[in-house]
Amino acid sequence: MDVRTKDVAALGRRVAAHQDAALERLARPPAADRLQAIYRKEAALSLGGRAAPSRRRLGIALGAACAAALALVFALALPGPGDPLTYRVEGSPGAVGRWVAADASQVGLDFSDGSRVDLAPGTRARVTEVGPLGAGVLLERGSLHVRVVHRGDTRWVVAGGPFEVHVIGTEFDVTWDTEAEELAVSMIAGRVRVLGPCVEPPGRAVAAPESLRLTCAAPRSAAPQAPPPAVAPEPPPPAVAPEAIPPAPPPALLPGASAAAPAPPPSPPARAGAPPPEAPSGSWRAHLAAGKLGEALADVERLGIDTVLGGASGAELVDLGSAARLGRKPDLAARLYEAARRRFAGSDAAAVAAYHLGRMAFDGRGAWAEAERWFAVYLAERPRGALAPEALGRSLECARNQELHARARELAARYLAAYPNGAHAGLAAELAGGAD
Incomplete structure (x- = not known):
């Protein structure tokens, strides 16, 4: 018996006790x-x-x-029209704003209106706000299976990157790929509306059984090919009169030999226990182009990080930094991101690198001041970039976590003006009128 059923049973017992007491008082x-x-x-x-x-x-x-007693029981037990939803994480009470991570197995969020959100393994998300008509869920990375109970006035929002999926009552899967900056929505039942800075038409409707993939990132060009090594041209031979050129002597042949081309020298035998051969210089680029970040990073580490830091493009440095971050190598990730900022200042890659440096400080160390500085750098360089809503929302969290109330109010006003229905709108509304 779950907690809600226990509450209903306890309320029924109290109603029965009141009835018995009333009967006892009758003359x-x-x-x-x-x-x-x-x-x-x-x-x-x-x-x-x-x-x-x-x-x-x-x-x-x-x-x-x-019948009257049962009606009273259920009227008191169910949430009223003005009560915000509550939710539980695998049976334990959930809290607004708390991260939920599904590591090796699926994690489920059960809401008091009967709706449910399942996090696939490797997913990280959180409930950013709850209200009497629905909830807001921010998908940091990974995949969610969402089943929202249909009501005429349901208001649910699932946010991933710069996109928002507005739900009335339906069932669907949604995935946010942080590396490709791509949102995928696959409808199972019902319909949703998808909003975002690059969604056309605005408020695009997606109905079952449709699927949709969206990205605001600029398409990446093919991996550049390494130019062939420069070879100095041979000097032209001196002009010589034809009669002055002696005929070439025929090659000396051993008896019975044919005039075949000489065989190449044999390769030296491989030594037992020798280290594996180094990766070809272009293999990491091929792996990046194929989306194999782990293999690309392994190639780079075999070649030598310093070799790549000075020769990779800005987008390549960001991709390799993300591979190192996902591979739990934060120091290497920071070197790659900082190289992108140093060598390609002012570019999209440099701005994205600043965002990722802020995210590493936010998620990995809880270094709120450092994280906000990097998010501020991204917002200054790309105020309308694809990651701007998340950078501003995280900046708001950083100010709140440091108890910088005036700064939090300023950021909250900016957020509500730019993204009134964004994933952090509930938090922004709460902090906008906060006291010092």
Whole structure:
């Protein structure tokens, strides 16, 4: 029996106790009079009298009383029209703003209106706000299976990157790929509306059984090919008169030999226990182009990080930094991101690198001041970039976590003006009127 059923049962027992107490307070005749009444009723029955109508009326009255009691129980137990939803994480009470991570197995969020959100393994998300009509869920990375109970006034929002999926009552899967900056929505039942800075038409409707993939990132060009090594041209031979050129002597041949091309020298035998050969210089680029970040990073580490830091493009440095971050190598990730900022200042890659440096400080170390500085750098360089809503929302969290109330109010006002329906709108509205 779950907690909600226990609450209903306890409320039913309290209603029954109140009814019993009310009956006890009713005025009752003395015992002798009640006994005489019983004798008279029995005599009437023995003479053919009919007491069934009285019993029927009593049964109807009792049935009506029970129905009224049950209606009262459920009216008190269910959330009222103004009560915000609550939710539980695998049976434990959930809190607004708390991160939920599904590591090796699926994690489920059960909401008080009957809706459910399942986090696939490797997913990180959080409930950013709850209200009487729905909730807001921010998908940091990974995939969610969402089943929202349909009501006429349901208001649910699932946010991933710069996109928002507005739900009325439906079932769907949604995935946010942080590396490709791509949102995927696959409808199972019902329909949703998807909003975002690059969604056309605005408020695009997606109905079952449709699927949709969206990205605001600029398409990446193919991996550049390494130019062939420069070879100095041979100097032209000196001009010589034809009669001055002596005929070339025929090659000396051993008896029985043919004039075949000389065989190349044999390769030296491989030594037992020798280290594996180094990766070809272009293999990491091929792996990046194929989306194999782990293999690309392994190639780079075999070649030597310093070799790549000075020769990779800005987008390549950001991709390699993300591979190192996902591979739990934060120091290497920071070197790659900082190289992107140093070598390609002012570019999209440099701005994205600043955002990721802020995210590493936010998620990995809880270094709120450092994280906000990097988010501020991204917002200054790309105020309308694809990651701007998340950078501003995280900046708001950083100010709140440091108890910088004036700064939090300033950021909250900026957020509400730019993204009134964004994933952090609930938090922004709460902090906008906060006291010092």
